[in-house]
Amino acid sequence: MLKYKSLYHSLKKEIQQGTFIPGDLLPSENELCDQHQITRTTARKALDELQREGFIERLHGKGSQVRERRKSLGLLNVKGFSEAVGQQVDAIMLQAPDYRGWSDRIQFPVKENEQSASCIHFERLRCVNEEPVMLENNWFASTALPNFCQLGFVDGSFFKTLSQCFFIEIVGSEQEIRAEVASSEVARLLRILPGDPVLHISICFSTSHSSLTIYSELYCNTTQYPIGNSYHL
Amino acid sequence: MLKYKSLYHSLKKEIQQGTFIPGDLLPSENELCDQHQITRTTARKALDELQREGFIERLHGKGSQVRERRKSLGLLNVKGFSEAVGQQVDAIMLQAPDYRGWSDRIQFPVKENEQSASCIHFERLRCVNEEPVMLENNWFASTALPNFCQLGFVDGSFFKTLSQCFFIEIVGSEQEIRAEVASSEVARLLRILPGDPVLHISICFSTSHSSLTIYSELYCNTTQYPIGNSYHL
DNA sequence: GAAAATAGCTTGTACGTACAAGTTACTTTT
DNA sequence: AAAAGTAACTTGTACGTACAAGCTATTTTC
Structure with missing residues (x-):
């Protein structure tokens, strides 16, 4: 598994499971580097992907904040139905x-x-x-x-x-x-x-x-x- | 103007104006670097953006190919109406x-x-x-x-x-x-x-x-x- | 006490390097 | 002549560095 994809999946999972809730700041880019033995370039590539899909917001000078996800079917950028509404x-x-x-x-x-x-x-x-x-x-x-x-x-x-x-x-x-x-x-x-x-x-x-x-x-x-x-x- | 945005706009303009037509390969990343006095990291950031918006396709080992754009109103990823159909x-x-x-x-x-x-x-x-x-x-x-x-x-x-x-x-x-x-x-x-x-x-x-x-x-x-x-x- | 400066964090941009891996055209071998 | 090898290109990933710029809490100054 590629390093940036691995970090991307790991962070997305933690957001979806509620380890990080909306408003939380993810570990800083440098912290992610230390934790996963990668460079900032690689960490940023993973965060870029999460940002594009609307999971996080990058705040210049502050950090990467988990976003409030609206209860829609979220399908157009997405690869399936599973990232959708938190309902049955x-x-x-x-x-x-x-x-x-x-x-x-x-x-x-x-x-x-x-x-x-x-x-x-x-x-x-x-x-x-x-x-x-x-x-x-x-x-x-x-x-x-x-x-x-x-x-x-x-x-x-x-x-x-x-x-x-x-x-x-x-x-x-x-x-x-x-x-x-x-x-x-x-x-x-x-x-x-x-x-x-x-x-x-x-x-x-x-x-x-x-x-x-x-x-x-x-x-x-x-x-x-x-x-x-x-x-x- | 930031360097990557400048290249992004310049290439997009050339595609929209027909300087490059669907199927054409854009100049290689290294050529873009030479032409614009930038590094590959910066050139790739511009190409990443064009790819996300569907203007080009990256072919590993070949180059960046201009994509066929369908005649739809193309609005959802887009910042306006101007990138739409090639009609009046x-x-x-x-x-x-x-x-x-x-x-x-x-x-x-x-x-x-x-x-x-x-x-x-x-x-x-x-x-x-x-x-x-x-x-x-x-x-x-x-x-x-x-x-x-x-x-x-x-x-x-x-x-x-x-x-x-x-x-x-x-x-x-x-x-x-x-x-x-x-x-x-x-x-x-x-x-x-x-x-x-x-x-x-x-x-x-x-x-x-x-x-x-x-x-x-x-x-x-x-x-x-x-x-x-x-x-x- | 209030304001200003500062230090230490954060992300954003850009530089440069190295090697892996896919494509293509040419050259060598068989 | 066909096949195999090779060299020269392409993009993909990852490394590391540097500085700009935004935020925040502390310290200094007035």
Whole structure:
């Protein structure tokens, strides 16, 4: 594991677990250097990442302060659902992973080297406090992930499974966001009325594995939980 | 001007103006160092920023490649409308900047030190090819920007005005995104029907001036142009 | 006692170096 | 002619140093 990533994960974990609460100052850059046997350049790279994702605020002359996180679904900068609201979150698998042809519902052009491979697809319904809030479809080429369909999800998280079973990380994403009227199918699953507005997000995730791109299609009921996004420095 | 910001702006300008087109490789990091009399650390900081905003892709062992930008409104990571679609974009001022009380339409808690100041507000309608696509409301404390109401906008851009007249830069933002039904007022301005879905974005921009926060409220017709967002590394 | 100076911390920018690792084109070997 | 090796580029990580600039608590001065 790279040194800056290791520190980044370690600090993020401590923030998420409540070791540091909003308002707290993290150890200073020099202290982190001593604790982890790294240089300030490396420590700052980890803190840069935490800042971009909105976990901390850097105060010139003071330190790195843990930020208050709003209760939104926090999805746009983020690699999944797990960094979201501090509430009971779960997922219902509507269509378990299986082999299909490439769907025309994918809003991004599928890369050529992937089109020739077969496509794995799965569909889930995300719930907060047992209320459905997001319908999620994912497509990707089967080549990079042998035996994926036989595996279960680590902690119910697709991205954790990618990381822990295949050592593949998300390194970027491109998204398009629209407000649309719910189709009868989407409305039924999200328990809203056909014609109600839904947030439609198309995402194309690039990963550390060059032949794996993940194409996602999300429909969100934002009545109770808006989608959040933050950006710093 | 800081060295890394200067290089960042210079490269971004060249990409936007078409000096480098998608697929081109930028000068290598070492070449940029020679051209601008800086070290690789500084050059990389500028390239990091361009990468995060989706302008370039870094190819290990090859170089920094200019990315294909999709024709979306590209607003979420971005500081304004200007980085958007390569089409005719303009704005109609519906309510010129003037002093008002703090509106209850602001979706974020207004900071205490700002509440005591008076509030400047303006409203604009953004158009692409003369079709209205976004209704924009902005609020901020008057203290940081003396005589703002008397000034015109530089190139029609609020953020350019902040930068060039007041030397204030956007350093972060927090956003909440919802799909809603258009009110009759919003529908009339966006030339859609009341009840049609609109994308509702609430933004809170933090700036390099500690006593200036900009609160924005956007309503978008995403039928033709979705809102785009990208994230890399 | 109040104000000003100071010392010691913090983060921000920028310098320079070294080596690992990926890509490419050329050269050598087979 | 094909394959293997190599040299010269590229970016990625990490080291270490220096000074600027912001914050805070203490000390000194008035």
